[in-house]
Amino acid sequence: MANVELTNVRKTYPNGAEAVCGVDMQIEDGELIVFVGPSGCGKSTLLRMVAGLEKITSGDIKIDEQLINDVTPADRDVAMVFQNYALYPHMTVRGNMSYGLKNRGIDKASINKKVEEAAAMLRISDFLDRQPNQLSGGQRQRVAMGRAIVREPKVFLFDEPLSNLDAKLRVQMRIEIKRLQRKMKVTSVYVTHDQTEAMTLADRLAVINDGRVEQMGAPMELYNNPATLFVASFIGSPQINLLPVRFDGQHLISGDIKFIWDAKLPTDTDLMLGIRPDDLFQKDDGPLSLRVDLVEQHGADNLTYGGLLGADETDGHETEFCFKSGQDLLPDIDSQLNLGFDPTRALVFEKSSGDRLV
Amino acid sequence: MKRVQFEHSTIPYLFVAPQIIIIVVFFLWPAAQAIYQSFLLEDAFGLSTQFVWFRNYKDTILSTSWLQAASFTMLFSALVTFLSLAIALLLAVKANEVIRGARTYKTTLMWAYAIAPPVAGLMGNLMFNPLIGDLYKFFNAIGWDFDHKLDAFDAGFVVVLISVWKQVSVNFIFFLSGLQGIPKSVNEAATLDCKSPFRRFWTITFPLLAPTTFFLMVINITYAFFETFGIIDTTTRGAPGGSTNTLVFKVFQDGFRGADLGGSSAQSVVLMLIVLALTVVQFRFIERKVHY
Numbered sequence: 001m002a003n004v005e006l007t008n009v010r011k012t013y014p015n016g017a018e019a020v021c022g023v024d025m026q027i028e029d030g031e032l033i034v035f036v037g038p039s040g041c042g043k044s045t046l047l048r049m050v051a052g053l054e055k056i057t058s059g060d061i062k063i064d065e066q067l068i069n070d071v072t073p074a075d076r077d078v079a080m081v082f083q084n085y086a087l088y089p090h091m092t093v094r095g096n097m098s099y100g101l102k103n104r105g106i107d108k109a110s111i112n113k114k115v116e117e118a119a120a121m122l123r124i125s126d127f128l129d130r131q132p133n134q135l136s137g138g139q140r141q142r143v144a145m146g147r148a149i150v151r152e153p154k155v156f157l158f159d160e161p162l163s164n165l166d167a168k169l170r171v172q173m174r175i176e177i178k179r180l181q182r183k184m185k186v187t188s189v190y191v192t193h194d195q196t197e198a199m200t201l202a203d204r205l206a207v208i209n210d211g212r213v214e215q216m217g218a219p220m221e222l223y224n225n226p227a228t229l230f231v232a233s234f235i236g237s238p239q240i241n242l243l244p245v246r247f248d249g250q251h252l253i254s255g256d257i258k259f260i261w262d263a264k265l266p267t268d269t270d271l272m273l274g275i276r277p278d279d280l281f282q283k284d285d286g287p288l289s290l291r292v293d294l295v296e297q298h299g300a301d302n303l304t305y306g307g308l309l310g311a312d313e314t315d316g317h318e319t320e321f322c323f324k325s326g327q328d329l330l331p332d333i334d335s336q337l338n339l340g341f342d343p344t345r346a347l348v349f350e351k352s353s354g355d356r357l358v
Numbered sequence: 359m360k361r362v363q364f365e366h367s368t369i370p371y372l373f374v375a376p377q378i379i380i381i382v383v384f385f386l387w388p389a390a391q392a393i394y395q396s397f398l399l400e401d402a403f404g405l406s407t408q409f410v411w412f413r414n415y416k417d418t419i420l421s422t423s424w425l426q427a428a429s430f431t432m433l434f435s436a437l438v439t440f441l442s443l444a445i446a447l448l449l450a451v452k453a454n455e456v457i458r459g460a461r462t463y464k465t466t467l468m469w470a471y472a473i474a475p476p477v478a479g480l481m482g483n484l485m486f487n488p489l490i491g492d493l494y495k496f497f498n499a500i501g502w503d504f505d506h507k508l509d510a511f512d513a514g515f516v517v518v519l520i521s522v523w524k525q526v527s528v529n530f531i532f533f534l535s536g537l538q539g540i541p542k543s544v545n546e547a548a549t550l551d552c553k554s555p556f557r558r559f560w561t562i563t564f565p566l567l568a569p570t571t572f573f574l575m576v577i578n579i580t581y582a583f584f585e586t587f588g589i590i591d592t593t594t595r596g597a598p599g600g601s602t603n604t605l606v607f608k609v610f611q612d613g614f615r616g617a618d619l620g621g622s623s624a625q626s627v628v629l630m631l632i633v634l635a636l637t638v639v640q641f642r643f644i645e646r647k648v649h650y
Contacts, residue, residue, distance in 0.1 A: 051546075051550065052549075052550075053546050053549065053550075072549075072553055073546075073549045073550045074549060074550060074551065074552060074553035075553060078550065079550065080546075080547070080550055082543045082546070082547060083543075084541065084543055086541065086543035086544050086546065086547040087544075087547075088544060088547070088548070088562060089544075089566065090565045090566060090568075099548075099551050099552070099561070100550070100551035100552070103551060103552040103553065103554075103557065147547075147551075151551075
């Protein structure tokens with residue numbers, strides 16, 4: 001049971017590269033926070049600074065009001081689950097799980113009890129005397145979680161724990177992690193680059209970009225109300241559609257596309273209009289027309305991809321849109337599909353700064 | 359049951375032939391020669407030979423000088439193996455932690471690998487020379503009545519020191535690569551689980567290095583048994599009084615200096631058997647404890 005507080009945390013490497021540039025964050029007791037961002041954005045570095053595996057260049061990290069900047073990793077009372085499991089290959093599953101407890105001078109009987117309990121909870125009781133190399137990926141990940149659970153730490157740290165698992169197992173383990181965390185009510189920080197994982201697991205989500213927290217909040221808040229272009233394009237699958245536009249006072253214009261817009265917008269700058277694939281609908285006199293390039297059938301719904309006819313180019317390429325529809329709409333390849341959208345659900349960003357305007 | 363028969367071709371045999379020829383010509387044939395010679399008594403000029411069964415074995419193996427050489431070899435090998443492994447491991451662990459100037463540091467430590475044992479011996483000879491040797495003067499200056507020409511312990515010290523110095527760099531390279539083969543995340547998991555770096559080393563790092571250590575132990579024992587010949591030949595030559603005679607050096611001395619081919623062959627056959635037995639022991643009993 002603990003809260004975690006980060007105050008202006010920075011990490012600068014000796015070569016001058018800034019991995020984390022000033023992060024402030026308040027993590028409440030029992031909360032599951034997910035750090036999400038593209039690779040190299042500094043999310044893992046931030047997590048590793050909480051764990052004590054990475055030195056903090058400046059700023060403060062507190063767990064339960066106690067400053068831990070210079071506390072050794074073992075004394076921080078945190079447990080970490082690594083992407084590649086990091087099990088001790090020469091120890092049995094039982095040895096792996098009890099190692100941390102043994103080093104803390106806990107007596108044998110209670111170590112055994114804790115290990116058995118955790119193993120039962122994770123359904124690995126049958127493997128306790130096996131070596132890690134005799135286990136499958138999913139089982140190893142369970143052992144790694146077991147090793148963290150038996151310690152009963154103040155904070156759980158997960159560093160992309162599911163990235164090495166196959167898709168089906170990943171979904172299964174995701175649900176299990178969420179369930180375990182709910183049950184144990186341990187403050188947790190979870191790092192991932194997978195936005196689905198982030199959305200489904202998080203109590204609150206921190207979108208990290210270039211060493212900064214771009215936006216932090218509940219997953220649906222970030223989805224519905226992204227503060228920046230980056231957050232809008234990172235959260236949501238399939239990705240939000242972006243159309244480069246300009247405002248002439250009354251209309252939004254992109255190449256040959258022109259439609260009425262009644263909100264106030266600056267007229268002298270490049271804008272980006274963001275429409276989620278599920279906010280598009282088929283409409284014969286709609287303002288957007290899509291040349292169908294590809295239809296992905298996902299079962300319940302279809303995703304139609306294609307170039308937007310008449311639109312301005314995005315970074316020198318044809319602007320592409322994705323349209324999500326029910327399974328019964330199956331347009332022919334190269335056919336034209338007219339689409340409309342609800343302007344109240346559309347997002348407008350300033351292109352250069354990425355700031356949200358509407 | 360019907361077995362599938364493939365058409366035989368001579369080509370695979372041609373491919374393995376060079377290796378087989380090398381083994382036969384350079385290993386099996388000399389070994390067979392040694393065994394054959396060990397049953398013969400030959401006069402010093404090689405003019406007449408006589409088949410004497412096991413007399414060569416009885417005469418040489420039971421002699422005090424052979425037993426002295428055998429016990430020195432055992433002690434010498436144990437010391438050289440243990441010390442060169444221990445020192446190399448310590449250096450490798452420390453070098454692995456170095457961040458600034460790591461390359462220079464590592465290269466410097468590997469340097470001695472390029473030196474041949476006889477050259478190492480010659481260098482040692484100079485350093486322990488009573489007239490110009492710095493180490494000789496140093497030991498005497500600090501109050502140790504050091505004289506490796508007269509004192510058996512001091513002579514043993516010299517050959518052990520040079521042999522260990524020569525071998526540390528080889529072991530260092532292997533240990534370092536072994537250390538770098540341990541996944542970083544395993545070490546990190548251990549730092550979260552265990553506060554004491556010393557305890558971490560003995561419970562995580564050392565067990566994970568066990569395959570490397572085992573391999574190096576086999577290599578080092580072989581080194582101490584055979585390759586140190588060059589060092590002994592260029593420094594003490596078994597002196598004083600045969601106290602630094604290793605079995606290999608004695609084989610050479612008796613065979614080529616003493617011209618006792620039969621006795622020397624008998625010794626080398628026994629040496630072969632000792633090394634064979636040692637290797638079997640290592641693989642049977644120690645390798646079991648190694649986790650790959």
